Amino acid sequence: MGLIIDNEEMCEKFKGLLEEKYFIDKSNIINDFNKLIEDESSKYVCITKPRRFGKTSITAMLVMYYSKSIDSKEIFDKLKVSKGKSSDNKEKKNEIKQYKEFQGKYHTLYLDFSSNVFSFKNLRSFISSINSKLKIDIEELNPNSKVLKNYDDDIVVNLKNLYLETDKKFILVIDEWDYIITNKKFTDKERYNYIYFLKYLIKDNSYLAFVYMTGITAITKYLYSLNCFTEYNILNDNQYYEYFGFTEDEVNELCEKNKNLSFKNLKSWYNGYKSYNGEKIFNTWSVIQALNSNIIENYWSQTGSFNELKKMINYDIVGVKEDILELINGNKIKVRLENYEVEVFRNESEDNEHVKEILYSKMVTFGYLTYYNGKISIPNKELKEEFIKALNDKESDLQYFYKMIKNSDEMLEVTLHKNVKRMCEILDKSPMEKVILEDKIDHAHLKRFIEYSYFNARTKYNIEEESPCGHGRADIIFRPKKKNKVNGEIIIIELKVNSKAKEAIKHIHRKKYYNGLKEKGYYGNILLIGINYDLKKVKYSCVIEEYNNNMKLLSTTELGAERKRSNELEINGENKRLKSSSSKP
Known part of the structure; x- marks a missing residue:
């Protein structure tokens, strides 16, 4: 075992994976790859996936299986690959035959371009170091090799000579192929030379029996130079998707081993990625971390730069910030994505929609979004937390949304306690003119503002806008989720601009938005909430009326200022009435 040839480190890595409590056998990918070996039209495979989806684990397994100087028969005879995968008996027999034929047959060349x-x-100098390591390996494997006597500065020349001498082909495994392309350490000229080097190393070279290359970034932009590859990425992979990330069945299997964490909780936090055919895929890294610690929390931030997402969100592209807020709010956005290159974002000659597509393509490629059936969305709770954190940027006008979301737990709590004074204080903390990214503030903007003020309430409630009920459509209605459906409070909110909160309450009564709740299985108390925003005074007023499920009034709570104005109007009205009656003969 060596540094490049039959890499010792990768073999030890795979042995370590086998010993883990939560190991999932992905070895059937070898059955797929064995069918491609020495097939000139198919032997070049590039699979790109988001970080922490098990890419390096697959490369370690391939190095372990194919490497000639590693005795791995006993290990792989216990794995799925040894039994074949096809449901067709004839095909399965061929898979088992190939498994035995190719196991330990080749010397592998392992290159990690981030190492x-x-x-x-x-x-x-980096590429030169690879050539030097290759020489050390050759000296170890065959000290009398003629290649050593005339060792060339060109690694490809040395590999060709080694093949001519031994008549033995190699399997090339490349990890982090795109690291040099996406890293700012290297100049544009060096990146171009790197692509040329890959082409020189790989394309049309008879010393290679099979090439597997992986990373995060799609090679689409470089297909002219690397057009020998068949590429499978997160947007188009209908062949190998099940080997990267965990399927639902695999996570269920892991939960059976764990006993402490439920599949339901893991699903809400780490599921949500979609394969090309719609099958749900889990983030491997986060699932394993949660199972090992017995704690469900956000592990994504350990996998890469948090500033990366901030930078993407704050690109000065019209419509992106609004789209991000929609995504955070749980909505899906229709967009046409292609395999765009990801290191270049802005070309002033390109139209805005095209630039947005490039940006969203990058976010899907990096795993921040998932893409299925023509729509992008945030995959799960873990990633939603990352997006919310990314809003907290002092230089961004989205920071106010971050504060609103962070205050939303308290907003729900004080609402349920009918503390209208505190409700208005919370709303006042995020000035409407700062939150609304347009000049005009109207009813629609106020509704959007209130949605984010109650953002975390969606963990306990199904929140609907313009929901048909009674004799119209309620602005916002909170229906308790199944667990609290019978006794949980129902919240109906009506909004007004430049009016009065009491007028909003009257509107609810006129439209009878609360009709039919019992028939739908809701028996809890009903909170009718009227909220008014005064544009001139830049202030909120609020009224809450609480009813039981038979619509018997239990209490009325309103902000002091509103109550005072209401009392003043009533007193003035009474005085006018008395004055009018006293003046009559």
Whole structure:
């Protein structure tokens, strides 16, 4: 075992994976790859996926299985690959035959283009170091090799000579192929030279029996140079998707081993990615971390730069910030995505919609969004937390939304306690003119503002806008989720601009939005909430009326200022009435 040839580190890594409590056998991908070996039209495979979806684990397994100087028969005879995967008996027999034929048949070449790259002055010295490691391996494997006597500065020349000498082909496994492309350490010229080097190393070279390359970034932009590859990425992979990330069945299997964490909780936090055919996929890294610690929380921030997402959200592209808020709110956005390159974002000659598509394509590629059936969405709670954190940027006008979301737990609590004074204080903390990204503030904007003020309430309630009920459509109605459906409070909110909160309450009564709740299985008390925003005074007023399920009034709560104005109007009205009656003969 060596540094490049039959890499020892990758073999030890795979042995370590086998010993883990929550190991999932993904070895059937080898059955798929064995069918491609030495097939000139199919032997080049590039699979790109988001970070922490098990890409390196697959590369470690491939190195372990194919490497000639590693005795791995006993290990793989216990895994799925040894038994074949096809439902067709004839095909399965062929898979088992190929498994035995190719196991340990080849020397593998393992290259990780992210490994220790910063210790080198430039790309040339980095590639030169790979060639030097290859020489060390050849000396270990065959000290009398003629290649060593005339060892060339060109690694491809040395590999060709080694093949001519031994008549043995290699399997090339490349990890983090795109690291040099996406890293700012390297100049544009070095990146171009790197692509040329890959083409020189891989394309049309008879010393290669099979090439597997993986990373995060799709190779679409470079297909002219690397057009030998068949590429499978998160947007188009209908062949190998089940080997990257965990399927629902696999996570159920892991939960059976764990006993402490439920599948339901893991699903809400780490599921939501969609394969090409719609099958749900879990983030491997986060699931394993949660199972090992018995704690469900956000592990995504451990996998990459948090600033990366901030930067994407704050690109000065018209409509992106509004789209991000819609996504955070749980909505899906229709968009046409293609395999765009991801390191270049802005070309002033490109139209805005095209630039947005490039940005969203990057966010899908990096795993921040999922894409299925022509729509993008945030996959799960873990990623939603990342988006919400990314809003908290002092230089961004979206910071106010972050504060609203963070205050939304308290907003629901004080609402249920009918503390209208505190409700208005919370609303006043995020000035409407700062939150609304347009000049005009109207009823629709107020509704959007209130949605975010109650953002976290959706964990306990099904929140509907313009929901048909009674004799019209309620602005916002909160219906308790199944667990609290029978006794949980129902919240009906009506909004007004430049009016009065009491007028909003009257509107609810006129439209009887509360009709039919018992028939639908809701028996809890009903809170009718009227909220008014005064544009001139830049202030909120609020009234809450609480009823039981038979619509018997239990209490009325309103903000002091509103009550005072109401009392003043009643007193003035009474005085006018008395004055009018006293003046009559």
